Amino acid sequence: MNKTTLIATIFILVMAVFPFTVDSAWLSIGITFLVFATVAFSQDIILGRAGVFNMGHAIFFGIGAYTTAILNVHFGLEIIATIPFAIIFPVIVAVVLAGPIIHLRGDYLLVATIGFNIIFEQVLSNDLFGLTGGPNGIFGIDVVRIFGYELFSDKAIYYMAFGLLLITLLIIRNLDNSRYGRALYYINKDEIAAKSMGINIPYYKLFAFALGAAIAGVAGSIFAIQYSAVSPESFSFMQSVMFFAIVLVGGSASLPGVIIGTFVMFVLPELFTEFKESRYLIFGAAMVLTMVLRPNGVWPATFGNIPKYLKEKALKVKPKGETK
Amino acid sequence: MDIFLQQLINGLTIGSLYALVALGYTMVYGVMKLINFAHGDLVAFSAYVGLTIFTQFFGASAVSFVNVIIIFLLTAIIIAFVGVLLERLAYRPLRTAPRLSAVVSALGAALVIQNGIMLIWGPNMQIFPSDILPSTTWNISGVIMTFTQVCILVLSAVLMIALYFFINKTKIGTAIRATAIDQDAAKLMGINVNRIIMIIFVVGSMLGAIGGLFIGIYYRSLTFDMGWVYGLNAFIAAIIGGIGSIPGAMIGGLLLGLFNALIAGYISTQWAETLTFVLLIIILIVRPTGILGEKTAEKV
Numbered sequence: 001m002n003k004t005t006l007i008a009t010i011f012i013l014v015m016a017v018f019p020f021t022v023d024s025a026w027l028s029i030g031i032t033f034l035v036f037a038t039v040a041f042s043q044d045i046i047l048g049r050a051g052v053f054n055m056g057h058a059i060f061f062g063i064g065a066y067t068t069a070i071l072n073v074h075f076g077l078e079i080i081a082t083i084p085f086a087i088i089f090p091v092i093v094a095v096v097l098a099g100p101i102i103h104l105r106g107d108y109l110l111v112a113t114i115g116f117n118i119i120f121e122q123v124l125s126n127d128l129f130g131l132t133g134g135p136n137g138i139f140g141i142d143v144v145r146i147f148g149y150e151l152f153s154d155k156a157i158y159y160m161a162f163g164l165l166l167i168t169l170l171i172i173r174n175l176d177n178s179r180y181g182r183a184l185y186y187i188n189k190d191e192i193a194a195k196s197m198g199i200n201i202p203y204y205k206l207f208a209f210a211l212g213a214a215i216a217g218v219a220g221s222i223f224a225i226q227y228s229a230v231s232p233e234s235f236s237f238m239q240s241v242m243f244f245a246i247v248l249v250g251g252s253a254s255l256p257g258v259i260i261g262t263f264v265m266f267v268l269p270e271l272f273t274e275f276k277e278s279r280y281l282i283f284g285a286a287m288v289l290t291m292v293l294r295p296n297g298v299w300p301a302t303f304g305n306i307p308k309y310l311k312e313k314a315l316k317v318k319p320k321g322e323t324k
Numbered sequence: 325m326d327i328f329l330q331q332l333i334n335g336l337t338i339g340s341l342y343a344l345v346a347l348g349y350t351m352v353y354g355v356m357k358l359i360n361f362a363h364g365d366l367v368a369f370s371a372y373v374g375l376t377i378f379t380q381f382f383g384a385s386a387v388s389f390v391n392v393i394i395i396f397l398l399t400a401i402i403i404a405f406v407g408v409l410l411e412r413l414a415y416r417p418l419r420t421a422p423r424l425s426a427v428v429s430a431l432g433a434a435l436v437i438q439n440g441i442m443l444i445w446g447p448n449m450q451i452f453p454s455d456i457l458p459s460t461t462w463n464i465s466g467v468i469m470t471f472t473q474v475c476i477l478v479l480s481a482v483l484m485i486a487l488y489f490f491i492n493k494t495k496i497g498t499a500i501r502a503t504a505i506d507q508d509a510a511k512l513m514g515i516n517v518n519r520i521i522m523i524i525f526v527v528g529s530m531l532g533a534i535g536g537l538f539i540g541i542y543y544r545s546l547t548f549d550m551g552w553v554y555g556l557n558a559f560i561a562a563i564i565g566g567i568g569s570i571p572g573a574m575i576g577g578l579l580l581g582l583f584n585a586l587i588a589g590y591i592s593t594q595w596a597e598t599l600t601f602v603l604l605i606i607i608l609i610v611r612p613t614g615i616l617g618e619k620t621a622e623k624v
Binding site: 053100101104105106107108110111112114115116118119122123126237241244245248249252277278279280281283284285286287288289291292295296 | 353357359413414417418421422423424425426427428429431432433434435436437438439440442443552556559563594595597598601602604605608609612
């Protein structure tokens with residue numbers, strides 16, 4: 001067992017027993033942490049692994065949350081039944097929105113995604129088709145029922161979020177070991193070289209967008225369940241900036257980096273409510289300082305995103321003439 | 325027809341303000357290839373600084389022409405200083421770092437300025453006094469034009485023409501253009517790149533400060549987060565014109581101002597901002613380099 005696996009195991013064990021050791025206030029902080037960490041990981045797939053400058057990630061998070069809220073409140077669907085839609089809609093939107101702009105150079109793509117996020121915010125607060133509820137959002141989302149059994153306690157929601165985080169980590173692990181993950185890695189490293197190697201760049205970038213959007217969508221769904229309400233400001237451009245910053249401040253394509261980033265951006269403010277006023281000032285200064293001192297993030301991935309054992313395996317396999 | 329002419333005047337006024345702010349974005353992008361996200365907040369900061377100078381030093385006394393010039397100059401100098409400081413602290417250490425690190429640093433700096441404003445002046449809206457500029461209005465066959473609007477149009481035109489000559493006809497301007505094309509080659513030709521970047525920030529911040537003060541005088545209400553709104557609009561203007569191109573920022577600003585005013589006049593104010601961003605995305609899809617931007621080959 002190497003060091004990374006050990007740290008990961010300890011982290012997962014601690015998170016698994018966390019609800020039994022704390023009171024309800026801490027429990028809700030724990031849920032927030034899990035939900036935002038999941039969204040940050042999904043942003044990391046797009047930004048950290050594929051290297052696509054996406055500053056509109058709150059859109060997919062928001063679509064997931066609003067899908068659950070609208071289908072549950074306006075159409076009376078069970079929460080569990082809304083979750084497939086909270087996966088599919090963000091994916092469709094991601095492909096439709098990103099499709100025409102995916103070929104843009106970095107900075108232009110960044111600006112286009114900012115534009116999408118601001119349009120999204122406006123659409124939500126202008127109450128499109130009378131579904132989104134305007135600036136106040138949607139209230140009164142039902143509790144989760146599975147086979148008639150109500151899962152209303154914070155502990156149940158915590159474990160839903162925890163399960164999602166574990167699934168996300170599993171997906172990322174599989175992604176890293178797969179053909180897709182390696183394609184994304186080379187696109188990120190050197191796009192022109194990847195192109196001349198015959199990698200279909202728009203396809204893989206869109207794939208990263210779709211995967212990130214799907215995960216963010218489910219996280220949004222859990223966010224809506226936790227607060228049993230949604231409103232536009234949770235999915236504003238500022239929120240996207242936060243996700244963008246988490247990945248880059250923590251260290252892109254690095255699991256501990258994203259965890260640290262989420263902790264600093266979303267959990268610390270909950271702990272120190274007294275500096276709520278100056279919280280963003282401190283964050284801003286910390287963002288500048290981190291970048292100046294460690295331009296690659298606090299805890300950057302040391303070996304790209306291809307794990308060492310995989311490389312060793314590839315080296316062992318090659319002489320036998322097997323190609324994957 | 326009167327509505328059209330009225331919206332034309334309003335649009336050109338807002339457009340000139342956007343253009344003034346857009347110049348700051350475009351010059352920094354042209355030389356450093358960095359989106360200076362903090363520029364919009366610097367503009368907001370200048371409005372607050374101008375307001376404070378006005379209320380602290382000229383509050384009760386009648387405002388004269390000389391006083392107004394002093395307010396503008398003082399604000400411009402302070403903001404230029406902040407701009408240079410910003411470059412020193414947040415951008416210079418990251419010149420060789422990955423592109424995204426500088427973007428995050430810029431966002432961080434924007435947060436610092438924005439929330440600094442909130443901590444200094446409070447989270448509530450501040451009102452700009454109405455008696456800084458004379459409230460004369462002219463009614464030209466149904467089209468109303470205020471003294472402030474004339475001031476904005478004339479001064480921004482003068483500033484832009486001056487900037488155009490500064491960039492194209494002076495020695496420093498030539499050095500700036502050379503640095504924008506290739507920093508290393510410029511260095512080899514004996515150009516002090518650090519000094520050029522400092523000049524860029526001084527000029528850009530001063531123009532932004534004048535724009536910010538006019539925004540305060542024209543709209544009269546200030547909020548600490550207004551920098552995002554004006555900054556993003558100015559940034560869109562820079563993209564429309566072709567980011568990195570100085571005449572492009574001017575044309576982009578005027579076009580965006582006209583677009584905004586006509587949308588607000590004929591379609592709806594509620595969706596004006598949305599349509600602005602739709603325009604941005606269409607332009608990015610159709611012609612990412614903007615109207616006057618040149619196609620650059622990707623460096624390998």
